[in-house]
Amino acid sequence: MLLRIGYGWDSHEFKAGxxxxxxxxxxxxxxxxxxxxxxxxxxxxxxxxxxxxxxxPDIGSLxxxxxxxxxxxxxxxFLREALNRVRTAGYAVVNVDCxxxxxxxxxxxxxxxxxxYVAELLGVxxxxxxxxxxxxxxxxxxxxxxxxxxxxxxxxx
Ligand SMILES: [Zn+2]
Numbered sequence: 432m433l434l435r436i437g438y439g440w441d442s443h444e445f446k447a448g449x450x451x452x453x454x455x456x457x458x459x460x461x462x463x464x465x466x467x468x469x470x471x472x473x474x475x476x477x478x479x480x481x482x483x484x485x486x487x488p489d490i491g492s493l494x495x496x497x498x499x500x501x502x503x504x505x506x507x508x509f510l511r512e513a514l515n516r517v518r519t520a521g522y523a524v525v526n527v528d529c530x531x532x533x534x535x536x537x538x539x540x541x542x543x544x545x546x547x548y549v550a551e552l553l554g555v556x557x558x559x560x561x562x563x564x565x566x567x568x569x570x571x572x573x574x575x576x577x578x579x580x581x582x583x584x585x586x587x588x
Contacts, residue, residue, distance in 0.1 A: 432586065433585060433586050434525075434583065434585055434586075435484045435485065435522060435583075435584045436484060436581065436582070436584075437481055437482070437483040437484025437581065437582040437584070438479075438480055438483055438580070438581050438582075439475070439476040439477060439479030439480035439482075439579070439580045439581075439582075440476055440479070440577070440578070440579050440580075441472045441473075441475040441476040441479065441578050442472065442572075442575050442576065442577045442578075443464035443465060443466045443467075443470045443472045443475075443576055444464070444465055444574060444575050445462040445464060445465070445574050445575065445576065446462060446463060446464070446465035447461060447462050448461075448462075448463075449462070449463035449464075449465065449470075450463045451463040451464060451536070452464070452469050452470065452471045452506075453471060453472065453473050453531065453538070453545060453576070454471070454474060454529075454545035454546075454548060454549050454562070455474060455506070455545070455549065455552065456541055458536055458541055459536075460535070460536045464576055466496065467491075467494075467496040467501065468494070468496075468501050468503065468504040468506050468509070469503060469504060469505055469506050471506035472531070472576045472577065472578040473529060473545070473549075473580070474506035474507065474509065474510050474549075475490055475506060475509065476529065476578035476579060477510060477513075477527060477529065477549065477553075477578075477580045477582070478490045478506070478509045478512075478513045479513075479580070480527070480580040480581055480582040481513035481514060481516070481517050481524075481584075482513045482516065484517065484522070484582055485516055485517055485520040485522065485584070487513070487516045487520075490509055490513075493509070493512065494509055507552055510553075511552070514552075514553065514554075517584060518587075521587055522587060523584065523585055523587050524553050524554070524555050524559070524582060524583075524584060525555075525559065525582075525583040525584060525585050526555065526559040526560070526561070526582070526583055527555075527559065527561065527580060527581065527582045527583075528560075528561035528562075528581050529560075529561060529562050529563070529579065529580045529581075530562075530563045530564070530565060530578070530579045530580075531563070531564040531565070531576065531578050532565050532566070532567050532572070532576070532577040532578075532579075533564065533567065533575070533576040533577065534566055534572075534573040534574075535573075537564070538562070538564035539564065542562050542564070543557075546560040546562050549562075
């Protein structure tokens with residue numbers, strides 16, 4: 432196959448008094464995202480999208496939340512492992528596109544920093560990383576952050 436597509440989804444609950452990190456970028460906010468590792472909802476969705484594109488096991492299977500080793504871990508570790516699997520399977524990332532759904536904080540002022548960091552992690556130009564943020568109208572999820580991500584891979588020549 433010349434092309435493959437991958438899709439990832441994740442959500443985390445906001446918790447008071449912990450740092451907020453989205454797409455590897457620390458954001459000033461009274462609450463952070465709890466749960467698995469550093470709670471980086473965007474990097475988790477991207478990791479699952481990369482893994483899904485090559486039909487690898489998902490993030491929860493490779494890095495079980497029950498394993499104390501991953502408590503507070505930098506989620507870039509998961510993304511790098513997913514990227515290794517993509518490369519081992521003979522593919523390269525063409526582009527990624529992501530949507531964040533959260534009530535606060537506003538992502539707009541940080542979007543370029545997040546795209547720059549994700550592009551660097553993936554080894555693609557910044558114009559190959561799309562990022563939109565929406566507020567959760569009518570979803571009753573104001574205390575959660577949700578991330579959707581799709582990736583396109585191409586066979587390496
Ligand atoms: Zn997650």
